[in-house]
Amino acid sequence: MTASGFHRIFKSVTRSLALTGLLLVQAGCATYYSHYAMFPAENSQGEPRAVRLSWHSAEYPSWWFVSDRATPLTLETQCSERVWQLYDGSHAEAGACGPGIRACGDRSRDRRVQVAQAASDSDVCMSVNPSDPHARIADISGRLELLVACAPVSAIRGEGEDKENVDYIRASAVPYTVYSRKTLRGALSARPPKFNRSECNAD
Numbered sequence: 001m002t003a004s005g006f007h008r009i010f011k012s013v014t015r016s017l018a019l020t021g022l023l024l025v026q027a028g029c030a031t032y033y034s035h036y037a038m039f040p041a042e043n044s045q046g047e048p049r050a051v052r053l054s055w056h057s058a059e060y061p062s063w064w065f066v067s068d069r070a071t072p073l074t075l076e077t078q079c080s081e082r083v084w085q086l087y088d089g090s091h092a093e094a095g096a097c098g099p100g101i102r103a104c105g106d107r108s109r110d111r112r113v114q115v116a117q118a119a120s121d122s123d124v125c126m127s128v129n130p131s132d133p134h135a136r137i138a139d140i141s142g143r144l145e146l147l148v149a150c151a152p153v154s155a156i157r158g159e160g161e162d163k164e165n166v167d168y169i170r171a172s173a174v175p176y177t178v179y180s181r182k183t184l185r186g187a188l189s190a191r192p193p194k195f196n197r198s199e200c201n202a203d
Contacts, residue, residue, distance in 0.1 A: 029066070030058040032185040035140070036192035037178045041077075043167040044151040049078040051169050053146075053178060054192050056185060057138055070137035073101065073128065075146075075169070079200035082109075082152070082166040086126055088136045098124040099133035110150040113171040118153070125150035130175065142182065145175035165200070 036054040043049050057070040072091055075084040086103045087094035095104035103126040105112070105119025112119045119125055129135040130147045148171045155167035169176075183190045 029064050030060050033057045033059065033182050034185045034187075034190040035180050035182050037144075037180040038193050039176070039178055041176065042170045043077055043080070043155070044170050045155055045167060046170070047079075047167075049080075049169070050195055051078070052076045052192055052195070053180065055137055059138075068138040070140075073137050075103075075126065076195075077168045078195045079165055079197070080167045081164045082168050084126060084168065086128060086137075089134075090136060090138070095121055097122050098127065100130065100135040101128035101137055102126065105150055109153055109166070111153050113149060113151050114173075119150050123150070140180070142180055144178050144180065146178055147175040148172055 034054070034056055036052065038050055038052050041049060041051045053073060053075055055071050055073045057068060059068045060066045069090065070088075072093070073086040075086065076082075084103050085093075086101050088101045089099070095102070097104035102124045104121045105123040105125040107118045107120045110119040110123075110125055111117065112123055112125075126149070127147045128137075128140070128144050130145065146169075148169055151171050152167055155165060157164055157166045181189075
């Protein structure tokens with residue numbers, strides 16, 4: 001092996017070790033939390049349902065060079081198979097429908113309520129703290145505002161044995177005020193409550 005070849009390999013190994021060390025240091029400095037909220041609301045059909053919000057975060061000391069981070073926010077509605085993911089600007093999966101914390105529409109599944117038109121991936125169907133265009137999930141405190149601007153094209157998808165409910169929380173011109181709970185990840189109290197499925201069977 002030539003001296004230049006050895007030097008290239010040495011630099012590559014050094015970079016890999018440095019990156020591994022940095023990731024370990026970052027992980028060691030973070031405190032991990034689980035967040036969730038359960039609140040009553042109606043779905044688009046006017047049926048009373050429980051709605052669940054959940055996400056995870058990693059918080060770093062104020063003196064550390066890494067900003068706090070969070071997973072996308074998941075929204076689920078009791079008795080429905082439709083699961084929404086809300087993203088912010090820190091997520092590569094975030095759609096281009098708007099700023100802040102948002103979930104974009106799906107033309108085949110959603111419609112805009114105010115204008116009675118199909119919602120596209122350019123339309124915001126759900127947003128959190130909509131008055132703040134720079135809102136980040138990692139910065140959510142124990143209180144948040146959820147604005148819902150869309151409704152499902154159909155609350156039921158499929159037929160026969162393949163039929164499933166895809167309804168979700170009812171659209172509202174006024175944001176829902178939601179209070180979330182924060183616990184250390186892995187704690188017994190970190191898991192959000194389960195939905196009562198017996199109420200779905202009753203419907």
